Amino acid sequence: MEKTPYPSNMSEKSTLASWIDQHESEWLDDFFTFLRFQSISSESSFHTEVLQCHDWLVKYLEKIGCTVESWPTTGYPVIFASHLKAGPKKPTLLIYHHYDVQPVDPLEQWVTPPFQPSIRNGEIFARGAQDNKGQCFYVLQALRALQDIYGSFPINIKLCIEGEEEIGSAGLSKILLQKKEDLAADCVAIIDLGLRKAGTPSLTLGIRGIITLDVELTGSSFDLHSGAHGGIAYNPNHALVELLAKMRNEQGKITIPGFYDDVIPLTIEEKTTISFAFDKEEYRQQIGASPTGGEQDYSILERAWIRPTIEINGVYGGYSGEGFKTVIPAKAHAKISCRLVPNQNPDIIGQILTNYFKKQAPPGIDVAVKLHPGKGKAIRVGTHTSCTKAFARAFEEVFQKPCEYMYEGSSIPIAAKLGEIAGGETILLGLGLITDQVHAPNEHFGLDRLKQGTLVIARAIQILSENR
Amino acid sequence: MEKTPYPSNMSEKSTLASWIDQHESEWLDDFFTFLRFQSISSESSFHTEVLQCHDWLVKYLEKIGCTVESWPTTGYPVIFASHLKAGPKKPTLLIYHHYDVQPVDPLEQWVTPPFQPSIRNGEIFARGAQDNKGQCFYVLQALRALQDIYGSFPINIKLCIEGEEEIGSAGLSKILLQKKEDLAADCVAIIDLGLRKAGTPSLTLGIRGIITLDVELTGSSFDLHSGAHGGIAYNPNHALVELLAKMRNEQGKITIPGFYDDVIPLTIEEKTTISFAFDKEEYRQQIGASPTGGEQDYSILERAWIRPTIEINGVYGGYSGEGFKTVIPAKAHAKISCRLVPNQNPDIIGQILTNYFKKQAPPGIDVAVKLHPGKGKAIRVGTHTSCTKAFARAFEEVFQKPCEYMYEGSSIPIAAKLGEIAGGETILLGLGLITDQVHAPNEHFGLDRLKQGTLVIARAIQILSENR
Numbered sequence: 001m002e003k004t005p006y007p008s009n010m011s012e013k014s015t016l017a018s019w020i021d022q023h024e025s026e027w028l029d030d031f032f033t034f035l036r037f038q039s040i041s042s043e044s045s046f047h048t049e050v051l052q053c054h055d056w057l058v059k060y061l062e063k064i065g066c067t068v069e070s071w072p073t074t075g076y077p078v079i080f081a082s083h084l085k086a087g088p089k090k091p092t093l094l095i096y097h098h099y100d101v102q103p104v105d106p107l108e109q110w111v112t113p114p115f116q117p118s119i120r121n122g123e124i125f126a127r128g129a130q131d132n133k134g135q136c137f138y139v140l141q142a143l144r145a146l147q148d149i150y151g152s153f154p155i156n157i158k159l160c161i162e163g164e165e166e167i168g169s170a171g172l173s174k175i176l177l178q179k180k181e182d183l184a185a186d187c188v189a190i191i192d193l194g195l196r197k198a199g200t201p202s203l204t205l206g207i208r209g210i211i212t213l214d215v216e217l218t219g220s221s222f223d224l225h226s227g228a229h230g231g232i233a234y235n236p237n238h239a240l241v242e243l244l245a246k247m248r249n250e251q252g253k254i255t256i257p258g259f260y261d262d263v264i265p266l267t268i269e270e271k272t273t274i275s276f277a278f279d280k281e282e283y284r285q286q287i288g289a290s291p292t293g294g295e296q297d298y299s300i301l302e303r304a305w306i307r308p309t310i311e312i313n314g315v316y317g318g319y320s321g322e323g324f325k326t327v328i329p330a331k332a333h334a335k336i337s338c339r340l341v342p343n344q345n346p347d348i349i350g351q352i353l354t355n356y357f358k359k360q361a362p363p364g365i366d367v368a369v370k371l372h373p374g375k376g377k378a379i380r381v382g383t384h385t386s387c388t389k390a391f392a393r394a395f396e397e398v399f400q401k402p403c404e405y406m407y408e409g410s411s412i413p414i415a416a417k418l419g420e421i422a423g424g425e426t427i428l429l430g431l432g433l434i435t436d437q438v439h440a441p442n443e444h445f446g447l448d449r450l451k452q453g454t455l456v457i458a459r460a461i462q463i464l465s466e467n468r
Numbered sequence: 469m470e471k472t473p474y475p476s477n478m479s480e481k482s483t484l485a486s487w488i489d490q491h492e493s494e495w496l497d498d499f500f501t502f503l504r505f506q507s508i509s510s511e512s513s514f515h516t517e518v519l520q521c522h523d524w525l526v527k528y529l530e531k532i533g534c535t536v537e538s539w540p541t542t543g544y545p546v547i548f549a550s551h552l553k554a555g556p557k558k559p560t561l562l563i564y565h566h567y568d569v570q571p572v573d574p575l576e577q578w579v580t581p582p583f584q585p586s587i588r589n590g591e592i593f594a595r596g597a598q599d600n601k602g603q604c605f606y607v608l609q610a611l612r613a614l615q616d617i618y619g620s621f622p623i624n625i626k627l628c629i630e631g632e633e634e635i636g637s638a639g640l641s642k643i644l645l646q647k648k649e650d651l652a653a654d655c656v657a658i659i660d661l662g663l664r665k666a667g668t669p670s671l672t673l674g675i676r677g678i679i680t681l682d683v684e685l686t687g688s689s690f691d692l693h694s695g696a697h698g699g700i701a702y703n704p705n706h707a708l709v710e711l712l713a714k715m716r717n718e719q720g721k722i723t724i725p726g727f728y729d730d731v732i733p734l735t736i737e738e739k740t741t742i743s744f745a746f747d748k749e750e751y752r753q754q755i756g757a758s759p760t761g762g763e764q765d766y767s768i769l770e771r772a773w774i775r776p777t778i779e780i781n782g783v784y785g786g787y788s789g790e791g792f793k794t795v796i797p798a799k800a801h802a803k804i805s806c807r808l809v810p811n812q813n814p815d816i817i818g819q820i821l822t823n824y825f826k827k828q829a830p831p832g833i834d835v836a837v838k839l840h841p842g843k844g845k846a847i848r849v850g851t852h853t854s855c856t857k858a859f860a861r862a863f864e865e866v867f868q869k870p871c872e873y874m875y876e877g878s879s880i881p882i883a884a885k886l887g888e889i890a891g892g893e894t895i896l897l898g899l900g901l902i903t904d905q906v907h908a909p910n911e912h913f914g915l916d917r918l919k920q921g922t923l924v925i926a927r928a929i930q931i932l933s934e935n936r
Binding site for chain 1 (some may be wrong): 577697775780796803
């Protein structure tokens with residue numbers, strides 16, 4: 001047998017790999033069931049479906065042998081599953097997931113319905129296929145495999161699976177402090193992230209924070225005719241585009257006073273651990289546009305990973321239907337999010353933005369700003385923790401390549417808070433790819449990655465057990 | 469009997485007024501039937517309703533004694549009704565109307581459903597109650613009254629009622645030349661306008677032209693996650709607000725190169741005929757906002773009547789639903805209209821705007837511009853024509869006040885072309901008020917104005933007969 005270049009317990013790995021292959025049709029059925037729940041947390045019409053998804057997951061975890069609690073919150077309940085039979089001498093791993101998903105619009109752009117999973121070219125298409133049901137599901141299969149093969153887990157396992165990640169984790173945030181003892185862990189794994197590229201084992205050493213807000217501008221009491229009132233009334237659509245355009249200058253620099261005040265530069269160690277190399281042409285081919293956005297005096301991955309942003313996620317005012325309507329609308333709206341970097345405080349940035357809109361609005365236009373509860377700070381993770389080392393080795397065993405380190409532009413608002421409460425080392429990982437179309441039509445996740453993920457998690461659990 | 473300060477045939481006026489009162493319940497029933505047709509020309513789902521409205525109107529005109537033709541067009545048919553028994557020695561009046569109406573969204577803001585007319589405080593609420601079914605209906609009642617009382621009309625009457633005014637009159641425009649003989653008239657009355665204020669008899673000496681367009685910006689091939697791509701991808705929403713904001717400077721001056729090139733100043737006579745006095749506080753009370761829009765170095769009514777504008781009638785891109793979605797949309801859209809003044813050519817302005825968007829778009833953003841067919845030049849009308857004089861006298865008789873002259877910021881794209889083809893004098897009038905909420909939720913028109921309008925039209929027809 002050829003010698004593997006990476007230290008690997010080939011026996012364990014092949015035992016696990018066989019289990020995965022032998023049970024494929026069974027776990028694929030289960031995954032499709034999980035994906036069929038329309039667990040869209042942001043739209044109240046899906047309330048029942050979100051709860052049905054929760055109930056299914058509770059039963060699934062009980063079947064794996066976990067003790068499962070459903071923690072009531074101000075919103076959707078948090079699932080807390082634990083399996084502590086390894087005992088106090090063994091480390092405890094807390095894994096975080098969410099069972100809610102993003103909305104599906106524009107629905108007409110889905111090739112197959114978002115809640116009727118289907119496989120094309122080895123990819124499973126469905127809302128949540130990656131984010132986060134797919135990533136959650138390979139963790140569940142790793143646990144099932146270990147349970148099935150060995151009858152137990154070599155370390156203590158806790159799972160915290162919430163139902164409000166896509167709307168800001170308000171419910172979980174509020175109960176964190178009172179659940180401090182339950183959540184205590186040596187290692188907190190946030191498994192909602194991605195690989196640097198397909199086939200490359202990767203760990204994420206940092207994610208950005210976030211704050212989101214709605215802005216509503218009001219001019220007249222009712223919609224006006226743009227013939228009679230054009231040139232007299234201040235069109236809220238104009239006020240809106242003016243305010244939104246002025247947020248950044250032509251170099252992509254955010255011009256809102258105070259926005260960058262708390263941003264700190266990367267340390268030398270951070271700079272040397274992470275490669276900011278980026279293939280522009282590959283990106284263009286993947287998304288159909290060149291990477292021309294953001295601050296022009298930073299490299300592309302610096303813009304995505306270590307610089308804060310302001311993005312207009314939605315803008316709407318006036319007529320958007322077929323044909324034309326010569327209207328000056330009474331109201332115009334924007335939905336805005338900022339990605340934040342270490343040392344930026346979401347509350348302060350929210351206040352800075354609110355002030356900007358209130359103060360800069362032209363005469364005749366009223367402004368209302370609503371800050372959403374879904375906010376969170378950025379996170380940085382070190383490379384030298386036993387947790388990071390265990391997952392890196394598991395990744396290298398499975399992919400047979402050196403693990404690469406990266407940052408990630410996305411945010412998991414709850415992650416920083418959860419890490420603090422649990423008191424252990426935080427690790428950020430996942431098998432997502434930038435091409436998975438998460439939060440967009442035709443979200444998908446590879447069958448190969450479901451299997452690799454199952455292996456990585458199962459092996460990481462075994463390695464964590466050996467290391468202590 | 470008190471002497472009336474305005475020359476008036478009191479006998480004719482009171483005969484007509486009695487007829488109107490006696491037949492009120494009958495014509496109100498008819499008006500409500502007219503209003504119930506959902507004749508929204510811009511939305512294809514209402515196709516059948518638009519045609520049913522056309523059919524009803526054809527029969528109504530036949531009952532009044534007109535010879536009615538339905539002229540096929542590329543879109544909705546044009547109704548042409550004529551009653552030429554007055555003979556060649558008597559003048560011919562051509563009256564223009566439209567039977568189509570604007571869309572009704574936002575539907576939830578209507579107090580009563582837009583196509584179920586209802587009366588509150590003497591006002592009839594329905595889509596089209598004023599624009600243009602109400603204005604058309606009092607003309608029909610004037611004709612019915614004259615026919616009923618005198619058995620005929622003292623002049624030759626033609627009506628041209630189209631079904632595509634709200635979408636730009638493309639169909640009528642294309643057949644105008646071939647219908648030149650049918651449409652020939654001494655006086656062309658465009659009855660789709662308003663009073664300067666409630667109770668003030670008014671004629672409109674000018675309307676603005678119009679050009680409308682859709683702009684679509686495209687970034688990536690699909691929607692992106694604003695965490696992973698924020699700072700890399702150029703968000704089409706940002707490109708859109710930047711392009712739209714840059715169309716005007718902080719003084720409201722349009723900065724698109726060439727936009728004002730063909731604008732000519734008012735003549736001394738025009739300046740002295742028209743009062744540009746404006747009550748800011750009254751306006752604020754009427755619409756709920758101060759008149760702070762447009763070019764700041766012009767007076768308010770100059771901005772509304774004699775200066776061109778650019779208005780964003782619709783803007784939309786990304787997420788607009790409940791909650792939040794951290795998306796960078798693939799596309800962003802705007803619907804834009806320009807009001808034009810005499811000597812500005814809609815085609816040239818359309819080209820100028822297209823060039824602006826194409827040339828100014830940032831790298832990574834593709835632009836598509838669609839010019840709508842609904843375009844038209846501005847119109848100016850003189851005070852000394854026999855037509856203007858007859859309608860001014862009719863207005864003064866009915867309102868017992870001096871007729872005031874005004875311009876109007878709105879556009880009737882077909883009006884300039886129709887006047888040219890008919891070969892006669894054009895007159896612009898109507899009994900609309902700025903508070904009627906045309907093109908907006910809760911459009912309404914006064915019962916009192918329906919009666920006054922009927923009287924004005926009937927008397928104008930009689931006066932035109934005397935004058936020749």
